[in-house]
Amino acid sequence: MAFLYDGYVPALNKRFEEELSKIEAHHNFEYGAEFEIALCKVLRKALPHKCGVCRGFVVDAMGNLAGDDIIIYNRAHFPTLRGLEDEDYSRHERIPIEAVYGYIEAKHTIQLAGEGDSSLSHAISQLQKVKALCETRKPVPFSQ
Secondary structure: OOOHHHOHHHHHHHHHHHHHHHHHHHHOOOOOHHHHHHHHHHHHHHOOOOEEEEEEEEEOOOOOEEOOOEEEEEOOOOOOOOOOOOOOOOOOEEEEHHHEEEEEOOOOOOEOOOOOOOEHHHHHHHHHHHHHHHOOOOOOOOOO
16 A cells, blocks of 8 residues: 555654653653643644644633643744743643634543543533634634
8 A cells, every 4th residue: 555745644653653652651651741742742743834733722812711732823923822932832822713723632542421531521512612712713814
């Protein structure tokens, strides 16, 4: 089977596996922040430079927040609101809704039933809140 772009997708998969294996080997693999940080590091290598990657919250002009996991945003045209150092994935950043390209509710494992941070209902709820907040933004034309 031939892979497109000289095997880019399998190579990206290998990067994810390598980053996760480092956590397991050296940090006893905390499923929360450590997993999110590993995903951010790999995404940073895979995404174009104009895209920023951070952990944190999506925020509107009135200060309403949503989410708390991984945000992919337009860093070429929008600053982060806390102004933390680039690629410091240990701290939560705040990203204006106008800059958001995507939101990832990162879960290493997920419980299909029940309550808590690792439940499917919690993940869906987080995604719904981010989507609802982002839907309040004004459309940005492709020319901007």
